[in-house]
Amino acid sequence: MLVALMMPAAALAQDSMEQARAIADATPSAPQHLSLVELPLPAGKAIALFDGRSLRGWTAWLGYPDPSVTYKANPGAVPIGVGRDTRGDFAVRQVDGAPAIWVKGETWGSLVHRADLRDYHLRLQYKWGAKTWAPRVEAPRNNGLLYHSHGAPGEVFGTWRPSVEFEIMKGSTGMVVTVGTKVRAQTKVAFDPSLIAPHLRFRLGGRPVDMINGTPTWNVEAASDAERPIGAWNTLDLYVLGDRAIHVVNGVPTAEVTGLATISPDGTRSPLTHGHIQLQSEGAETWFRAITIEPIRALPKIVGTNG
Template sequence: MPALLVGLLLASPVYAQAPDVVHLFNGKDLSTFTTWLVDDHREDPDRVFTVVDAIDGAPAIRISGQKYGGIATREEFESYHLVVEFRWGAVTWAPRKALARDSGILVHCQGPDGNTKPDFNGPWMRSIESQIIEGGVGDFILVAGSDASGARLAPEMTATVSPDRLGQFRFDPQGAPRLFTNGQRINWSGRDVDRGSAPIGFRGVADVEGHGAEWTRLEVIVEPERITNIVNGHVVNVGTRPSLTRGRIMIQSEGAEIYFRRVDLYPLPGARRR
């Protein structure tokens, strides 16, 4: 099924209630996830990750952002349509206290926890990131990490892109194909060229995400040969031929308070979970 058609189906009430939907957030607790923090690892002494009874009238996952890390699914998934709805809180933390609020969804997470650092005390895992950051929701980042033996591995993905006047590459359906790897970023199609080290509350001229405390719907359609990011109904980025095709899913804690009221996974044809 073409990615765009899947997106249209998911917008319908019937598809939204599909019987095979996996509610990664069950509205009550974090039982479908494990937690991970730099230094604290599976412990969470500062309650970075909690569930609040009501934010704008509904239960939500609260990630304080105080420490770097994330919540990761206990299972691995492949071939799915992920739908999350998030909004920012008011709290930010050093060293990003005055910078644009930052988080992200890591798909195809592989290897041991914390493997983004050679000592396995990093915040994340080798993965492909669908970025959540003010002014850059829908960017891709290729997150390198280490395997159990310590060997450094970097994911790869191709995108059709064009350079902006600063030499950064953003998704362009009419652009030229280019291979990205090892921490490189594929900017979403409308990313403000003057964004730079954006301040907290940044708003680009073409941004389609919610602003401030508004909710944003991010959809990540994960297929064997393609990953598509959709923000509030707009296709903003497409990567092809990813070197990773399955893995855990992680939601980052990265210096800013953020709420998630929905984290739903819809299996696509060929879907498997482990």
């Protein structure tokens, strides 16, 4: 570890490249054009998770007063949790002539919905606001839809619950992230040297990998960037059935994950098939609206062509 930290940045970058190349077994990263077929019919009535008037059904949790300490081993601070009025962090406001959930983004945390969900198609719309906050003023806008959330509030970095993330980040929306060291997921990847570490992109028919937080497979980039320009509304579709999920951005499938699981202290792997959703607050003002779920009994299928 100390040797790696003392290595020049160029050497570290080369090392991560070679590691990713080995993980993906040099699977080519040439573009794929992906689409969804065999969309499942709803198995029941659609339910609105946002009533358009209030945050009824949602509970706020806030991380550290200074978000820059969030990922430190010893942050030297205590999470805010539910210890303050959060109406200045999360609220229902009018935007573009309709109500939406406003997430300020300055203090990191999340809105957690009380429903324990399984086997569903979730759809929501989001768009970026004007504000970004330290320590990510210059970084791409960042947020996320976390699903199959479980465990204690703030269990992960004092800020989130263990979960799987449908990443909402400028240039990477639809990426898969395992949130917390107790969560596992499997997907298929290709090596893409144009990406920052871990240099892995979802690829239909790619090399299977086990996603583990804290390792070179802790996240896998979206198959493509299907997000609209800042200021425009985007539609996300999340299909979840048991321990499998498909991420879709503006009608374009961006990732498929299988084998969602939790890991117990003795190493036992148990399927992760249900949980809560969290709307993140992570450094960028964000608007969410039209959040609905409907039950499903099958997943759609991703098909694609290369080139």
